[in-house]
């Protein structure tokens with residue numbers, strides 16, 4: 001099957017951002033990655049008149065919570081609570097339009113456990129005795145966020161379970177030179193333990209077929225990683241771990257063990273999408289929106305560092321469920337975002353939180369800059385100088401100049417209804433087509449959309465300056481053509497410049513659905529577009 005052309009694909013859309021780990025707040029690296037990408041995509045799909053459910057929620061079961069809590073000297077539960085508040089505050093502040101942020105509650109836990117219980121009952125898991133790093137002093141096994149060492153595939157420093165550099169799994173005792181992340185001088189021994197695993201090798205054929213179907217539409221780094229993983233023996237996927245933190249694994253063979261927290265994320269997505277749908281007025285049981293009869297397109301936005309789980313492990317688990325659930329169609333990855341060409345690091349205090357940035361700058365220019373520099377294909381960096389230059393010289397100043405010319409024109413002939421020429425309609429249609437190309441799969445790109453906005457502001461600004469001073473009677477169609485295109489630009493930049501669009505909408509700047517033909521009108525009314533600012537209101 002070839003993916004349908006999105007322009008003709010009006011199926012409902014489930015958009016998922018990765019579940020943020022509540023072991024701290026949110027910095028700009030998180031936002032410039034999957035959250036802004038998911039938000040802009042969801043906003044555009046809504047503007048196209050499609051049913052959208054955009055959801056996330058925290059993944060409190062991760063060992064990263066425990067490791068961070070120990071380093072901070074607080075209880076993990078307390079860290080989850082305070083971090084979840086900071087995360088929700090940051091997402092709201094920057095305008096990430098989740099329809100629902102699923103709380104980590106009993107329904108979450110029941111959904112996750114039912115998802116694994118069904119696979120267990122169907123005999124999909126195997127018991128394996130494996131060797132894992134063990135701290136004699138504390139009597140605990142070290143996995144994932146609790147252990148650090150060198151990746152056996154690329155030799156970069158990484159955590160247990162997955163290398164965030166090459167994105168290959170490292171399971172059990174494969175990590176080289178393992179040490180505790182809480183106290184690196186705590187050198188573990190190795191002990192045997194018996195856990196449940198999913199034999200990934202049994203899904204090789206299905207995984208290969210799935211990736212052959214989609215690989216020409218995914219970003220190259222993801223495709224390369226998947227090919228690399230599939231070119232080697234597929235490692236058993238740990239389903240349970242002998243840990244004290246996490247969700248209890250409901251299986252008799254592994255008493256006292258917990259579920260591998262990374263693997264919660266698909267049932268968590270089923271839970272959060274159902275939670276979000278309820279916020280929109282549709283009550284469903286968790287998982288219902290993922291059934292084939294819902295005929296939904298599922299779009300996942302995530303960082304490359306987690307891509308092994310989303311593109312392989314989670315897919316194998318969905319395949320183990322047979323044909324019961326839909327599989328994500330689009331898995332869109334991003335690379336790391338840096339701060340002044342250096343990795344964001346909470347421990348080194350090299351971070352810029354969303355809240356800190358928005359204390360200085362309104363969110364529209366912030367979103368535009370993050371979209372323009374988002375790390376879609378390679379590492380990119382947030383630069384203060386770059387932010388100042390781009391937002392002032394390419395966004396705010398030229399937009400405000402354009403808005404002022406139109407404002408003056410509107411003030412001189414209030415409610416002037418102007419004719420639009422065929423050329424004006426064609427230009428607006430070209431804008432719609434170009435934006436649509438980059439707001440849609442497979443060419444979805446925040447970078448391209450942000451650049452299109454800036455390019456069109458520049459072009460329409462020059463057009464406005466050429467008409468400035470000539471009244472409405474002089475060349476009414478020229479003014480009409482310009483105003484139609486400015487309306488088109490406001491509508492098309494609305495997924496990124498959200499506050500500008502809201503203000504313009506209230507002022508009658510544009511209405512309706514962004515379907516093809518949206519700007520095929522014979523006349524427009526003059527209006528004063530709102531201005532942009534570089535000064536944060538309220539500090």
Ligand SMILES: [Zn+2]
Nearest residue numbers: 151154163166
């Ligand atoms: Zn590696």
